[in-house]
Amino acid sequence: MDQPVLRPVPRPGVMQIAPYVPGKSKGNGHGKLHKLSSNETPLGASPAALEAYGSVKSLELYPDGAATELREAIAKVNGLNAGNIICGCGSDEILSLIAYAYLGEGDEAIYSEHGFLVYNIAILAAGATPVVAPETDCTANVDAILERVTSKTKIVFLANPNNPTGTYLPFDEVRRLHSALPKSTLLVLDAAYAEYVRRNDYEAGLELVATSDNVIMTRTFSKIYGLAALRVGWGYAPDHVIDALNRIRGPFNMNSAAIAAGAAAVQDQAFVEAAVAHNEKWLPWVTEELTKIGLRVTPSVGNFVLIHFPEEDGKRAADADEYLLDRGCVLRQVRAYGFDNALRMSIGTEEANRDVVAALTEFLNTN
Numbered sequence: 001m002d003q004p005v006l007r008p009v010p011r012p013g014v015m016q017i018a019p020y021v022p023g024k025s026k027g028n029g030h031g032k033l034h035k036l037s038s039n040e041t042p043l044g045a046s047p048a049a050l051e052a053y054g055s056v057k058s059l060e061l062y063p064d065g066a067a068t069e070l071r072e073a074i075a076k077v078n079g080l081n082a083g084n085i086i087c088g089c090g091s092d093e094i095l096s097l098i099a100y101a102y103l104g105e106g107d108e109a110i111y112s113e114h115g116f117l118v119y120n121i122a123i124l125a126a127g128a129t130p131v132v133a134p135e136t137d138c139t140a141n142v143d144a145i146l147e148r149v150t151s152k153t154k155i156v157f158l159a160n161p162n163n164p165t166g167t168y169l170p171f172d173e174v175r176r177l178h179s180a181l182p183k184s185t186l187l188v189l190d191a192a193y194a195e196y197v198r199r200n201d202y203e204a205g206l207e208l209v210a211t212s213d214n215v216i217m218t219r220t221f222s223k224i225y226g227l228a229a230l231r232v233g234w235g236y237a238p239d240h241v242i243d244a245l246n247r248i249r250g251p252f253n254m255n256s257a258a259i260a261a262g263a264a265a266v267q268d269q270a271f272v273e274a275a276v277a278h279n280e281k282w283l284p285w286v287t288e289e290l291t292k293i294g295l296r297v298t299p300s301v302g303n304f305v306l307i308h309f310p311e312e313d314g315k316r317a318a319d320a321d322e323y324l325l326d327r328g329c330v331l332r333q334v335r336a337y338g339f340d341n342a343l344r345m346s347i348g349t350e351e352a353n354r355d356v357v358a359a360l361t362e363f364l365n366t367n
């Protein structure tokens, strides 16, 4: 007979989780460093946000558990009802709350082949079964998702645009997905990069949330707002979804500095416009320059690109990564996302972008 296990054992699913590996933050040398591994902005945070952050002095006091100031600021800027907004410690927390509220053992949740890995973690942590739908050209495929819907499907997670591919679904496709889903399946629209997208056929999901009972949109202050260190995210959903999530979130899940800085940041839309303008200039530049030197770049609408390396001449992504690290350029390997021979690069400062293109040109010529 097997010995009984004499120590605590996590619930089924927990030990199947592959721990999330964040982007590296160090190069191989000690000189200049361009951190392009986590889709952070090269422009820092709004001065108004930094000032609000510094104004939080009474550290002995609990924060406002309802994050009222932040929810009201988000509501005002986006023309929403503050009662339909929930704030979280990054949108990662919102994604986990959604999974804990709507998934349990025996349930399934769908995400797409190269979808954001936090979905897999949240689903397994809630004891449910992840179901992966194949993509077409690194883009979510609505039919493939719908083919995998069963009576057990409680959630569909869709990152739009997706990380790490940078691709997006036009909103008529998102609507087609939504209208074919059972009314009891929650559609999660993760719009972490929405502010960067400049396409007429794109929407983050505000209207679909407002007109449905089974859609939640999540957003973050970690990307264009430059507040990744503070962990600020939010969700917009119908009353009944917000009510469920509020019951299980920690009563003080947002800290006072995050609330103050987030509220100031969202009201500085001039700062957001400057960040969009920077991206509008450098996203096409990086894409074109890398294409010119023979690398394949997945067309991106976010603030990052997925760069595919040629297989045949042995110049693989891992070698390129080392080469770049030696030159102070920190990109992201994306094997965990199903890309064995690609790197993801955040759009950086002009200097960072030029340094990466120069280093990769040299890498392809000399290695």
Ligand SMILES: *Cc1c(COP(=O)(O)O)cnc(C)c1O
Pocket: 039, 089, 090, 091, 092, 093, 116, 159, 162, 163, 190, 192, 219, 220, 221, 222, 223, 228, 231, 232, 233
């Ligand atoms: C970066 C990112 C997030 C944001 O995570 P935070 O927890 O808010 O920092 C969410 N979804 C996707 C697809 C992302 O790339």
